[in-house]
Amino acid sequence: MRNLRLIIQREYLARVRNKTFIIMTFLSPMIFVGMILLIAYLSMLNSTEQKIIAIHDETGMFTSEFKDKEQVQYLDFSDKSLEEARQTVLDNEYFGLIQIAKNTGNSNSPVEVEFYGKETPGFGTVENIEKTISDKLTREQLISKGIDVSQIDKAREHVSLDIQNFSGQRSSKMSNYIKMFFGGAAGYLLMMFIIIYGNMVMRSVIEEKTNRIIEIIVSSVKPFQLLLGKVLGTSLAGVTQFTIWIVLGFFLLVGISSFLGIDPMAAQMPATAAVNDMAKPELQQMMVDILKLPYASLLSFFIIYFIGGYFLYSSIYAAIGAAVDSETDTQQFMFPIIIPLILGIYVGFFSVVENPHGTVSTIFSMIPLTSPIVMLMRIPFGVPWYEILISILLLIATNFGVLWLSAKIYRVGILMYGKKPTYKEIYKWLKY
Structure with a gap:
């Protein structure tokens, strides 16, 4: 047992007296916190970068539905031809171009939507475009069926789920x-x-x-x-x-x-x-x-x-x-x-x-x-x-x-x- 104790002591002291061990013991938590702050800062910079997206709406129904946000600005290029709109987007290095045209195919949707850009848009951008157009089409369908959309909007209720266990403790x-x-x-x-x-x-x-x-x-x-x-x-x-x-x-x-x-x-x-x-x-x-x-x-x-x-x-x-x-x-x-x-x-x-x-x-x-x-x-x-x-x-x-x-x-x-x-x-x- 004495030999075992000496070996343990030798190995332990060899590690904790090492300069690298001492430095990293106290530096690692600060590095970890620093990385979190750096990631948060870079994410903030990334979120503040504004994207400019042009809209070429041949139907004239959807341009007004796209509202400018903190990260996105929409420009109406519907008065230009599609080629002129695409060239303008390329020349000014805008993020992309949304083309909305009447559907001439066999699809159930009354419009065809395409996005032109140098890179694939993020999931949030795609979801926002699809939701804006689908919401407008849904409202138009309801109005065409004689349904008062304003009454539906007034009747909408927002529900926030409150989570708690059986002992009454809440959680997020x-x-x-x-x-x-x-x-x-x-x-x-x-x-x-x-x-x-x-x-x-x-x-x-x-x-x-x-x-x-x-x-x-x-x-x-x-x-x-x-x-x-x-x-x-x-x-x-x-x-x-x-x-x-x-x-x-x-x-x-x-x-x-x-x-x-x-x-x-x-x-x-x-x-x-x-x-x-x-x-x-x-x-x-x-x-x-x-x-x-x-x-x-x-x-x-x-x-x-x-x-x-x-x-x-x-x-x-x-x-x-x-x-x-x-x-x-x-x-x-x-x-x-x-x-x-x-x-x-x-x-x-x-x-x-x-x-x-x-x-x-x-x-x-x-x-x-x-x-x-x-x-x-x-x-x-x-x-x-x-x-x-x-x-x-x-x-x-x-x-x-x-x-x-x-x-x-x-x-x-x-x-x-x-x-x-x-x-x-x-x-x-x-x-x-």
Whole structure:
């Protein structure tokens, strides 16, 4: 045990004393916040760019229906020929030209609509054009049938769906997306931790093996202790870094809450005890939903799944590092390791957001190679305790099995030089 403690201490201190580790520990949260602000700023710049769209309406019905907006300005070119209108748009580098002509074909629509432009218009632009024209045609059809359209317009009612659970707690319309964002962020962060720290373990083994230091170390330490010490030491460094990020994130969350004037404690109370939600802007209700997320359980299970997932994959990384002589030789073994991690991310984003308690989401949250990512994405939506318990027990059991297999590869591979290993040869090492 003393040797194991010394190895863990050595690996831990080697990581946390590294200048890159220290800089990135404090710089990463600021970079992350900076990226969010930069994306928001660029999106704002993109949304303020005004598009000029010309209209060539041969029917004379629709030009007045297109109203100028903050991002779009419409010009009436109906008095020109189509060729003149197209040439004017090209010469002035306008965004595009809408041509509306009477339908002479067999289509049910009375008009034909085409859009000319250098590039394909965005979905919002296309939807606005189609809606404007279809609304006008619908009104004309109603009028032709003797229906008073003004009475229909007066009778229109806007309904805003108010969402709350049976205990009376309200939530915003974006509640599921908020949960998916935080669950997805936790899952993606976990994947990055596994890859980054797993590679650290692998490089450490390769470096010691290349420098022949490993031959001196194994003369006084058992290979299994060395493998376990490297995994534990590096994992503690990862937990330390993550803890610092959590503390910085907490102060950032408190700062945003204070800026928006929201009491974090009010988010934990029933809706009747908090500020009247009907008077709140949607932004404030979304912030309340963010504050109501199960941060304690999400953080606790993140640490559990981080340790479990990291142990699982870092054991494999260490075995690969022991089996090869250089980092270049690891490429043939890396793809099978990355596949489950990528699969977990894709399953999480495409299955969990649609049905967090569906069959696919549940199964992949139980499979040990993908459960650390998928289960973290499910937790914000509420997962039964027994499913989490089964997932963790399967992960722990798989860890013992993989650690045992990796130790057998590690024991043989760290003293093998000059030969590029194959899967067949590694399989033979498991029998030694």
